[in-house]
Amino acid sequence: GQDSEPGSAREVLVAFEGCVTEQRDVLLGPYLRGWRGLIRFLNSLGAIFSFVSKDALAKIQIMERYCSGARRDEYRTLQSMVRYEVAHGLVDTQRRAEHPDSGCRTVLRLHRALRWLQLFLEGLRTSREDSKTSAICTDSYNASLARYHPWVIRKVATAAFCALPSRNAFLETMNVGGPDEAVAMLAEALPHICSVYGITEELYAQHELLDLP
Numbered sequence: 001g002q003d004s005e006p007g008s009a010r011e012v013l014v015a016f017e018g019c020v021t022e023q024r025d026v027l028l029g030p031y032l033r034g035w036r037g038l039i040r041f042l043n044s045l046g047a048i049f050s051f052v053s054k055d056a057l058a059k060i061q062i063m064e065r066y067c068s069g070a071r072r073d074e075y076r077t078l079q080s081m082v083r084y085e086v087a088h089g090l091v092d093t094q095r096r097a098e099h100p101d102s103g104c105r106t107v108l109r110l111h112r113a114l115r116w117l118q119l120f121l122e123g124l125r126t127s128r129e130d131s132k133t134s135a136i137c138t139d140s141y142n143a144s145l146a147r148y149h150p151w152v153i154r155k156v157a158t159a160a161f162c163a164l165p166s167r168n169a170f171l172e173t174m175n176v177g178g179p180d181e182a183v184a185m186l187a188e189a190l191p192h193i194c195s196v197y198g199i200t201e202e203l204y205a206q207h208e209l210l211d212l213p
C-alpha cells in the first residue's frame with residue numbers, strides 16, 4: 001500500500017538480504033528499513049514492549065536524519081559512515097560528550113540487538129514444538145544484549161518476555177503460513193542476518209569501535 005514499511009516477517013527479514021552489496025558494504029537505507037519492519041512487528045506483540053520499541057525507534061530516527069541530511073552521501077553505507085565519522089573526529093570514544101549521538105555509537109546499539117535477533121530466530125527455528133518462546137527469548141537475551149544493560153532493564157525485559165505467545169502461535173503471527181513454513185522462511189533469512197552482523201562486527205573491530213559509550 002501507501003506505506004513503504006515491509007509487511008510480513010518474510011519481507012522484514014528479506015530487507016536484510018538487500019543490505020549487503022557485492023563489495024560486502026552494508027547499505028544503511030535497507031538496514032534501517034529492516035529495522036522499521038522489526039519494530040512494526042514488535043508493536044504488534046502488544047504495548048508491553050513499547051519501552052523497547054521506543055528506544056529502537058529513537059535510534060533509527062537518529063540514523064534516518066543522518067541519511068537524509070546534508071552529509072547523506074557519507075551515510076550511504078556503514079563503511080562510509082565509519083570512515084567519515086572517524087576521520088572527522090565525530091565519535092566520542094571515552095564518554096558521551098560532544099558527539100553523544102554519533103552514527104557509530106547509535107548503530108552499535110542496533111548491531112548488538114541484531115545479535116539477539118539472530119540467536120532468538122535461530123532458537124525458534126531449531127526448538128521443539130512445545131518449547132516456550134519466553135525461554136528462547138530469555139536465553140538469547142542473556143547470551144547477547146543483557147550484558148550491556150543495567151539490572152533494572154534486564155529485570156523489566158525478562159518480565160516482559162513472559163507475555164510472549166507460545167512457539168507455534170508466535171510463528172503464526174509471522175504471517176508466512178503455518179509453523180513449518182515459518183521455520184523454512186527463517187532458515188532462508190537467517191544467513192543474511194548473520195552476514196550483516198558479521199560484516200558489521202568485523203568493521204567495528206577493525207576500527208576499535210565495539211565499546212563506544
Ligand SMILES: CCCCCCCC/C=C\CCCCCCCC(=O)N[C@@H](COP(=O)(O)O)[C@H](O)/C=C/CCCCCCCCCCCCC
Nearest residue numbers: 009012038039041042051052055056109110113137153157
Ligand atoms: C519479523 C521476525 C520476528 C522477530 C521478532 C522480533 C522483533 C524485535 C524488534 C526489535 C528488537 C529489539 C531492539 C532493541 C534495541 C535495544 C537497543 C539498546 O540496547 N538500547 C539500550 C542502550 O541504549 P543507550 O542508552 O546506550 O542509548 C537502552 O538502554 C535500552 C532500552 C530498552 C530496553 C531494551 C530491551 C531489549 C530486549 C530485546 C528483545 C525484545 C523483544 C522480544 C520480542 C520477541
